Amino acid sequence: MFIILGSLLALAVGAGFVGAISGLGGGVFIVPALVIFAKMPMRVAAGASLISVVATSAGASVAFIRDGFTNLKVAMVLECATVTGAVAGAYLAGHVPAVVLELLFAAVMLQSAYSLIRKRGEAIVPESDALASKLDLGGEVRDDSGRLIHYGVVNVPGGATLMTVAGLMSGLLGIGSGALKVLAMDSIMHMPLKISSATSNFMIGVTAGAGALVFLSRGDVATTIAAPVALGVTAGALLGSRLLPHLKVESLRIVFIIILLLTAVEMGWRALSGI
């Protein structure tokens, strides 16, 4: 009993740590670990995954808001797009074959990892464009050398479009889609990676929170699995968010690339094995 409980907790701490520093949520590791190693049904893994996304978001949020990494205005603007996509996805769920979506998702992840490997150290833009200025979206962040730099936000419509896709994926597949969210803010809207991670962390919690409430009220959560996962993930996320200010952006990006590749393999595996 204690071996099972201990392994679940250890797995969850690791998932929460990486989930928090990358802004992806812990689900990326929780789902394959529960399905492959613990031999849990997909429905149980999906419920635990939603809970773990909420726990990562909640655990990391405390430190992130205090440090000022979370850009709440950007989060609200983009969450409008995500929610729209998620509700549309909920409508569409059942009409589109999951295999098609999962393979599509795996392809998007691979492409994202490739673009991140090629384009390292995205230059941040000093000034926001017209729409972003009107919405007052810019902010300030310290770079690796501790220097305070102002960052602008550009291409809100482009970012919102990708966020709608991220929301659509969430509604259809029951995942956090944190990777797409970070990508939208980092690559399209040219926000600093730390700000993107923290803001994505807030957003995944909101969408997954709504999903988790549905699962919980339906009684679709295996509490004996989800509870140790939630405890471990929260502890890992607290630790990860405390360390984020001290981490180098470059190492963060490498971790992010590895996670994208893992996600792609996982999604492809899920699609092809027909789970």
Place this chain on the structure above:
Amino acid sequence: MDRNPGRTAVSSEEDRILRFWMPILLRTILTLAMLVLAAGLVLTVTSSRHYFVERYHEVQRGHLVGSEKFPNFGRNILAGKPHAVLTLGLFVLTLVPLLRVAFCFLFFIKERDFTYVALTAYVLAGLVLGILLGRVG
């Protein structure tokens, strides 16, 4: 415009509220959720020698406890039934991100920042609609 280190684009009053009160509120709820979950786990481990392992194997076969009616749920929490206590802990945990949006909404109203009041209201409405539709996340 004067800007503080590492902050997002907000005024100093917004900054104080967002960075001081919100983490305190969130931390309190998060701590509460963790305490309830930890208590639930202790109950799970101590309730009977084999409860956890039995549940674990049941879950592997896809057998979940299922939803409970509210009066029963309350009674089971008071009776210290592990499943009910753990469900309560998970519910409290789920409130954290949703309360953040609600908190932002109240805050933007107070600031009379109506663009953001409208945006946040849209998000809240979408979440409620999503829950009603039965599947978001």
